Amino acid sequence: MLASKTFIPKIKDIPQDAEIISHQLMLRSGMIRKVASGIYNWLPLGLIVLKKIENVVREELNNIGAQEIFMPMVQPKELWDESNRWGKFGPELLRIKDRHDRDFCLGPTHEEVITDLVKNNINSYKSLPLTLYQIQTKFRDEIRPRYGVMRGREFLMKDAYSFHMNSECLNQTYQDFRSAYKKILERLELEFKVVKADSGAIGGDKSEEFHVLAENGEDVLAVSDSSEIAINSELLLEKDQDPSSLVGQEFPEGGKIQLIKGIEVGHIFQLGQVYSESMKLSLQDANSNEVNPYMGCYGIGISRMVAASIEQNNDEFGIAWPKGLAPIQINVIDLTDNLDGSAIKFYNEIEKSDFRVMLDDRDERFGKKIKDSELIGIPLNIIIGKSLKNDGLIEVSPRRGTKDLIKPEELNGYIAKFFQES
RNA sequence: CGGGGUAUGGCGCAGUCUGGUAGCGCACUCGCUUUGGGAGCGAGUGGUCGUAAGUUCGAAUCUUACUACCCCGACCA
Incomplete structure (x- = not known):
């Protein structure tokens, strides 16, 4: 890509509307632009990151045997009546009418659609377990959108749903998701915690959240030095109790409670039979007994993860992307006025590799x-200027790390080595 | 929805108290000079001051209503 032709509108001043660092930097670096409160355009730079995260998620889910589908954003009221959620959901469910005055909503989640899909198309217990997922835009008319894409009304989410004939099988898949989620977060180089959580409005028995640790996180987590597991402080608090009152108390699994802040980027639930019962999804088991399948549901906030990563990777100069997640990995800075075409030569050479170069x-x-x-956080700058002209050397200047002068023939080796180290 | 705040060129702001017909920095366009850490000089483009109504000879400024956006709380990936 050529900097002169790529749509990366940058902002020098700190936008007045943006409070937290990731929001400011996403605006300043030209990743996103606001359309309305909680609703954003994703520009080329932002979209590349979004797609990168999407692909990591996709790969790891495919690895555990989940199959990708794509469900509609607009959903009919009838399905929501079946699960009794049309009435239960508050105003965050955006309701619309079509030209025939029929009721629809913009999907905030897809339990109804998928349960209906499976009900109509799976006839035998032999087809289970089955895990389906999609990566799709969700709409929740949040009471208060804030912090840019961190809590947008429209956001990109990976949601997966699994179906099982018994709870043991559900638990197995749940554990598969648990480890897949860990792998995803590790691959994205995010510092995170697995957190015991309240299963909330979606309902069900068991649930855990995945939190990226960040000062600007909206959730307060209780952790202990003697346990891997963290607990969402909500679970430990009485009504109107302040989280700080927990500090120093006994952690349920040993040790003393400390508090840290996190951004919830993933949530896995064992729903049990809530939806299969209400929506009358049932199959006969091997003994001819009618069973409502056990369900699990598993979400990852893809767009939120972009912001979460920036919260963890920034400094006074801007975004400092992990090498793997950077939308542009290598920047060839031409200071020669392209007099001898050398910068283009290096650029063309690097472009043959798998690295995204500008x-x-x-x-x-x-x-x-x-x-x-x-x-914009490009990990590696290659500067073609006076050092080439004077000494035949090119300057390599990492976003974090020390500059160096190398011979042109060493460049490919340098790049390969640079991106191997994490 | 409760509390707080903002709205003036693409962005950041001043002007509002004390009404007199809009200004600064950045960006943008053109020219010359610069050219390894956000260049300098000169000349330009761009705003019916969020919307509507009212007061007044005259409104960015005063009054009222509305709208949008941001922050704190309850909801959530």
Whole structure:
């Protein structure tokens, strides 16, 4: 990609509307633009990151045998009547009418649609267990959208649903998801905690949340030095009790309670038979007994994860992406006015690799080019300028780390090594 | 929904108290000079001051209503 042609509108001043660092940086680096409260355009840079996360999630879910589908965003009221949630859901369920005055809603989640899908198309227990997922835009008319895409009304979510003939089988798949989620978060280089949680409005028995640790997190987690597991402080608190009152108390699994803040990016539930019962999904088992299948549901906030990653990876200069997640990995900064075509030559050479590379061919000075690069968080800058002209050397300048001068023929080796180290 | 705040060119702001017909920085366009850490000089483009009504000879400024957006709380990936 050429910097002069790519749509990356940057903002120098801190946008007045943005409170937290990830929101500010996503606006400033040209990743997103607001359309309405909690509703955003994703521009090229933001979209690349979104897609990268999406693909990591997709790979790990495919690895545990989940199959990808795509369900509609607009859902008919009838399905929500079956599960009795049309009345239960509050105003965050955005209701709309079609031209025939029939009721629909914008899907905030898809238990109804998928249960209906499975009910109509699975006829035998021999087809279970079955796990389906989608990566799709959700709409929840949040009481108060905030922090940019961290809590948008429209957001990208991976939601998966599993169906089983018994709770043991459900538990097995639940554990598969649990480890898949850990792998996903590790691959995305996020520092996180698995957290015991309240299963909330979606309903069901057992649930755990995955929290990315960040100062600006909206959730307060109780942790202990002697346990891997954290607990959402909500679970430990009486009504109107302040979380800080928990500090120093006994942690349920030993040790003393400490508090940290987290951003909930994933949630896995064992729903049990709630939806299969209400929506009358049933199959005969091997003994000809009618059984309402056990269900699990598993969400990951893809768009929220973009913001969460930035919360963990930024400094005074801008975003400092992990090498794998950076929308642009290598930036070739041309300071030669392209007099000899050398920058384009290096750029073309790198472009043959799997790394996403940009050539900053704009008619700008070094200062602006490097500041922009630092703002959008490109891990590696390759500077073609006076060192090449004078000494035949090119400068490699990592976003974090020390600069170096290398010979042109060493470049490919340097890049390979640079991106191997984590 | 309760509490707090904001709305003036693309962005950040001043002007509002004390009414007199809109300004600054950045960005953008053109020219010349610059050229390794957000360049300098000069010349320009761009705003019916969130919307509507009212007061007044005259409203960005005063009054009323409305709308949008942000922050704190309850909801959630």
